[in-house]
Amino acid sequence: MEERKTDVLVIATHPDDGELCCGGTIAKLTGEGRSVVVADCTRGELGSRGTVETRRQEADRASAVLNLSERVNLGMPDGNIKVDEDNVRKIIKTIRMFKPTLLLLPGPSDRHTDHEDVHSLVRKAVFQSGLPKIVTEENGSRQEPFRPQRLLCYMQTYEFPVDFYVNITDEFPRKLEAIRAYSTQFHVENHEQATEAYETFISRPEFLDFIEARARYFGAKIGVRYAEAFASVEPLGLKSLSVLLEI
Numbered sequence: 125m126e127e128r129k130t131d132v133l134v135i136a137t138h139p140d141d142g143e144l145c146c147g148g149t150i151a152k153l154t155g156e157g158r159s160v161v162v163a164d165c166t167r168g169e170l171g172s173r174g175t176v177e178t179r180r181q182e183a184d185r186a187s188a189v190l191n192l193s194e195r196v197n198l199g200m201p202d203g204n205i206k207v208d209e210d211n212v213r214k215i216i217k218t219i220r221m222f223k224p225t226l227l228l229l230p231g232p233s234d235r236h237t238d239h240e241d242v243h244s245l246v247r248k249a250v251f252q253s254g255l256p257k258i259v260t261e262e263n264g265s266r267q268e269p270f271r272p273q274r275l276l277c278y279m280q281t282y283e284f285p286v287d288f289y290v291n292i293t294d295e296f297p298r299k300l301e302a303i304r305a306y307s308t309q310f311h312v313e314n315h316e317q318a319t320e321a322y323e324t325f326i327s328r329p330e331f332l333d334f335i336e337a338r339a340r341y342f343g344a345k346i347g348v349r350y351a352e353a354f355a356s357v358e359p360l361g362l363k364s365l366s367v368l369l370e371i
């Protein structure tokens with residue numbers, strides 16, 4: 125993997141987390157000509173529905189819908205993500221390779237503990253990624269130390285105090301299309317999996333209702349139809365109040 129500078133890196137625990145939590149924001153960024161890379165930590169092999177291969181194909185389809193520059197998989201074991209040196213290094217190598225200005229990560233507390241572990245992993249990795257004495261190599265050459273400018277948490281099942289919302293009204297249909305690319309995971313009308321497979325928290329039709337209801341609710345808070353919510357790890361500063369005149 126050679127160096128591939130990107131505007132935004134989204135670190136997702138499982139393939140589909142990025143689409144569910146910030147798919148509209150990603151679609152908006154790529155529509156504005158920004159480069160977005162998604163790094164999935166696991167292949168989702170513990171998922172009750174679908175296989176590693178079907179989930180890989182689904183992730184490819186979702187990447188095309190969102191117009192991602194690239195998608196990589198870090199190959200951590202699903203359901204058992206250790207906050208250890210090995211995994212921290214995998215994230216450091218990814219950060220140093222893509223040199224993102226913004227890094228999006230899961231929030232600190234969630235229903236699925238893998239999500240919490242990835243939050244901790246990314247926090248550690250971002251700090252260490254800026255230290256020259258932490259040496260990593262890619263294809264035999266030493267990577268430069270690098271830290272993203274901002275760490276922004278996207279919201280999964282549990283809520284956290286929100287710092288800002290992104291208006292995704294125009295992008296909401298594309299977010300849904302990207303989610304539906306994961307046809308083994310979610311309720312897709314008339315799809316064979318809809319009747320045959322084991323029903324999970326996210327495969328029930330109500331789950332997509334929840335995704336829509338939350339986006340509507342967040343949208344209502346800022347006077348638009350649909351929105352996604354974020355919290356910044358560091359305090360956010362504005363260059364000037366003029367920035368708010370453009371919203």
Ligand SMILES: [Zn+2]
Nearest residue numbers: 137138141236
């Ligand atoms: Zn997940």
